[in-house]
Amino acid sequence: EPEVTQTPSHQVTQMGQEVILRCVPISNHLYFYWYRQILGQKVEFLVSFYNNEISEKSEIFDDQFSVERPDGSNFTLKIRSTKLEDSAMYFCASSEGAQWGTAVATEAFFGQGTRLTVV
Amino acid sequence: GNSVTQMEGPVTLSEEAFLTINCTYTATGYPSLFWYVQYPGEGLQLLLKATKADDKGSNKGFEATYRKETTSFHLEKGSVQVSDSAVYFCALKTGNFNKFYFGSGTKLNVKP
Numbered sequence: 001e002p003e004v005t006q007t008p009s010h011q012v013t014q015m016g017q018e019v020i021l022r023c024v025p026i027s028n029h030l031y032f033y034w035y036r037q038i039l040g041q042k043v044e045f046l047v048s049f050y051n052n053e054i055s056e057k058s059e060i061f062d063d064q065f066s067v068e069r070p071d072g073s074n075f076t077l078k079i080r081s082t083k084l085e086d087s088a089m090y091f092c093a094s095s096e097g098a099q100w101g102t103a104v105a106t107e108a109f110f111g112q113g114t115r116l117t118v119v
Numbered sequence: 120g121n122s123v124t125q126m127e128g129p130v131t132l133s134e135e136a137f138l139t140i141n142c143t144y145t146a147t148g149y150p151s152l153f154w155y156v157q158y159p160g161e162g163l164q165l166l167l168k169a170t171k172a173d174d175k176g177s178n179k180g181f182e183a184t185y186r187k188e189t190t191s192f193h194l195e196k197g198s199v200q201v202s203d204s205a206v207y208f209c210a211l212k213t214g215n216f217n218k219f220y221f222g223s224g225t226k227l228n229v230k231p
Contacts, residue, residue: 004162033218035219042123042221042222042224043163043208043210043219045218056218091163108219109165110155110162110164112161113162
């Protein structure tokens with residue numbers, strides 16, 4: 001069964017360092033997402049990506065964050081200068097798409113997450 | 120705005136007990152509703168969904184009915200098993216880009 005794969009499963013980084021979280025979405029999917037969950041809090045939307053550009057981003061997704069699909073298979077989240085408060089579980093997801101003008105549910109498939117710890 | 124509220128956990132039940140996890144929502148527009156489950160060490164998996172009022176989503180013995188009048192989507196199972204131990208997330212989605220709004224998750228512990 002196709003699945004979304006995230007690497008690494010756990011990343012420890014020093015405050016101020018750059019970190020790149022990697023995701024391999026399901027191959028025929030067109031929409032890609034990053035979410036995060038700070039320990040004990042809600043899973044929060046960060047960004048969605050379609051057709052090689054950001055389609056929507058939350059207010060959390062500031063200039064420290066960027067996303068890229070560098071080679072047609074990987075989807076990365078870069079945090080330029082990590083802060084302690086960036087420590088969280090980061091989930092990548094992908095979906096086939098959505099019908100324009102509707103809210104028809106299309107299933108999003110999530111990866112197992114990368115736990116980022118900033119020290 | 121859009122938000123989801125679900126009951127605080129953890130919920131601890133004995134095997135074969137009845138499960139209810141409450142979920143209510145607020146939404147602009149007409150959302151689709153979802154339950155996701157996260158087993159230990161794994162990612163979020165879609166458990167069930169409903170796209171319009173009065174729809175019932177069901178899977179693996181779990182059920183939830185989209186109640187527009189009470190803005191609720193409570194998860195139920197008649198007889199839980201130890202293997203159901205996991206964190207359950209209620210979520211809604213509106214619009215075109217699969218932007219989900221999740222609840223905070225409810226941890227379920229089922230004891231033999």
